[in-house]
Amino acid sequence: MNNKINGKNKSNGGNKGKKSFYFLGIMILIYIILFIINGERLSNSLLYVWGITKEILPILVLVYAFMLIFMFIDENKLKSSIEKAPRLLKYILMSLLGTISHGPIYAWYPFLKELNKKNISLGGIGTFLYARGIKLTLLPMLITYFDFKFVLILTVVTLFFSIVEGFLLDSV
Amino acid sequence: MMNKMIKKKFIKPLKSIINSLPIMFGIILLLGIIEEYVSYSRIAKLFTNNIIADTFIGSAVGSVFAGNTMNSYIIGRELINANVSLFAVTAFLVSWVTVGLVQLPIEAKFFGMSFAIKRNLYSGLLSIIVSLITVVLWRTL
Numbered sequence: 001m002n003n004k005i006n007g008k009n010k011s012n013g014g015n016k017g018k019k020s021f022y023f024l025g026i027m028i029l030i031y032i033i034l035f036i037i038n039g040e041r042l043s044n045s046l047l048y049v050w051g052i053t054k055e056i057l058p059i060l061v062l063v064y065a066f067m068l069i070f071m072f073i074d075e076n077k078l079k080s081s082i083e084k085a086p087r088l089l090k091y092i093l094m095s096l097l098g099t100i101s102h103g104p105i106y107a108w109y110p111f112l113k114e115l116n117k118k119n120i121s122l123g124g125i126g127t128f129l130y131a132r133g134i135k136l137t138l139l140p141m142l143i144t145y146f147d148f149k150f151v152l153i154l155t156v157v158t159l160f161f162s163i164v165e166g167f168l169l170d171s172v
Numbered sequence: 173m174m175n176k177m178i179k180k181k182f183i184k185p186l187k188s189i190i191n192s193l194p195i196m197f198g199i200i201l202l203l204g205i206i207e208e209y210v211s212y213s214r215i216a217k218l219f220t221n222n223i224i225a226d227t228f229i230g231s232a233v234g235s236v237f238a239g240n241t242m243n244s245y246i247i248g249r250e251l252i253n254a255n256v257s258l259f260a261v262t263a264f265l266v267s268w269v270t271v272g273l274v275q276l277p278i279e280a281k282f283f284g285m286s287f288a289i290k291r292n293l294y295s296g297l298l299s300i301i302v303s304l305i306t307v308v309l310w311r312t313l
Contacts, residue, residue: 020195023277027201034205046206052200060189067185106196106275108281110188122283126291130298133269135241145249149313154306158266161298168294169287 059103063098091166092125123170130162216254230260231299234267244268263303270295
């Protein structure tokens with residue numbers, strides 16, 4: 001029975017893996033078509049892609065480090081501590097983690113998946129992702145473009161609603 | 173035996189990251205196309221001067237667009253200069269960073285399609301509420 005389940009999971013994983021490559025293949029195909037139509041314009045896209053790729057690599061190293069730390073924490077102890085912790089506290093912690101995390105959102109998905117496996121609910125993941133709306137490093141720029149009072153209120157309200165999002169995702 | 177277990181702990185997260193690379197790179201390629209081929213200056217033309225409708229439009233437009241957050245600030249400022257309401261611009265700024273329709277495939281791959289759709293839907297709706305509360309508080313405090 002167990003083998004059957006494992007087999008099924010493996011086959012699903014394989015399909016998902018294939019789908020990832022299909023998506024990448026489609027994007028490469030679109031780039032080839034755009035290159036034929038207007039190669040010069042596509043070079044701007046490629047420069048942008050190169051810029052993000054350079055940005056994402058150190059983030060992936062950071063994500064790996066985070067995941068590694070969690071690999072060495074006693075999973076059962078962590079799971080029971082998470083289970084015992086009040087729901088609100090879990091959301092607040094995920095909200096703070098989301099606020100201090102930086103870089104592209106998708107670089108954090110493998111780490112969040114690990115957290116989910118260690119009993120952090122999908123609502124907690126939603127809280128983390130919503131709190132990423134607060135960009136600490138870009139706050140000075142936002143203040144310059146809008147105003148300090150506006151940015152302060154926006155930040156506090158966003159933080160509060162990241163927790164609301166967690167409750168919504170876990171309850172509705 | 174112990175060495176094997178430690179080795180496994182190092183390899184497992186690495187494998188997880190490597191498995192996510194094809195779709196991650198696909199998303200980056202998609203962002204490259206959006207960045208070059210979608211004209212941000214045309215965004216202002218989407219707004220109607222009706223505050224309620226514009227707040228929804230702001231949230232919807234911010235949800236569809238993705239990319240560097242700094243771009244959303246620059247566009248937001250331009251929209252304010254083009255007399256688009258602050259409610260709409262705030263909803264646009266919030267949904268830009270909290271809703272990720274472009275990243276939906278990769279989010280669904282990790283957490284399931286149901287979660288990805290629900291989370292993006294709630295985030296879009298919450299961006300409207302965040303916008304209303306923020307602007308009302310900013311004006312009254």
